Amino acid sequence: MRETLKNIEQSGRSLAILIDPEKMKLDAVAAFAETIPTTILFLQKNLHIDQFFFFVGGSTMENTNFDRWVKKLKQNTPIPVVIFPGSCDQLSENADALLFLHLISGRNTDYLIDQQVNAAKQLKETALEIIPTGYVLIDGGKETAVQRISKTLPLPQNKVENIINHAYAAQLMGNQLVYLEAGSGAKKSVSVDIVRKVSDQINVPLIVGGGLRTMSQIEAVYEAGAKMVVIGTAIEENINWNG
Structure with a gap:
């Protein structure tokens, strides 16, 4: 059953809390x-969120048993757990869903196809809900x-048409979600203008993450057309973060 994607599509606003298992024992x-x-x-009260998720993943996972970590989280929360993988090694049947990422903004073949092929070998009999996701x-x-590990350059924010074209290409290639990511700990988030213009161009749910630290920033991104917002650093720095 494709519950995760269905819930994102049907909700007015979804929010994902990103957790890197390497940063949490x-x-x-x-x-x-x-x-x-x-x-x-x-967050639910002040931003009128319909649906929450945990996104779990990181750029590396050298010192963490990813499967055990995901299983532990699932045992302790009713909130859906979605894998946001940094590589084909970050897979677990204990999660609810997997974002099958395609780093469409990069030109490194390892993240355009090689990681995906290696993951496919492991996913033939999976019970995970797999959601093809264009990652920009x-x-x-x-x-x-992400930049260091993937060895790819981010798209400049002043090249708005180029970003729109990448997002639209992701949709045309069959991705069911498009994710605009400024990166963990970004100094500036994806601009509201970019979010609005990408949202106007595509007809699949738009996810926006990176550098969102205040309630007003998050509200503006939703108003611009994002279906889902992802926050991570703000929660890492203060587990009781309230914007």
Whole structure:
């Protein structure tokens, strides 16, 4: 059943909290799951969120048992867990869904097709809901882990038409979501103008993440047409973050 994509499509506003397992030890997961509902209730009330998700993944996963980590989170929360993978090694049957990412803004074949082929070998019998997702890396004012690991350059924010074309190409290639990402810890988020123009061009749900640290920023992104917003750094820095 394709519940995750269906819920994103049908909700007015979805929000995903991004967690990097390398930044949260396994024995801290239960305490996090117990504490985060206060933040979720605040966001739900003030931003009128219909649906929450956890996105789990990171650029590397060298010192973490990814499957055990995902299983631990699922055991401690009713919120759907979606894998946001940094590589084909970040897979787990304990999650609810997987964003099958296509780094359409890059030109490194490893992230255009090689990682996807290696993942496909492991997903032939999976029960995971797989959601093809066009991933567009946008310049957020600093070098991000995605840029370093993928060895690809982000798209400049002053080249708006180029960003629109990448997003539309992602849709034409059959992706069911388009994700505009400024990167973890970005100094500047994807501009509202870009979000609006991309949203006007595509007819699949638009996800926006990176550099969103205030309620007003998030509200503006929703108003511009994003179906889902992803926050990570703000939560990492303060688990009781309220914008």
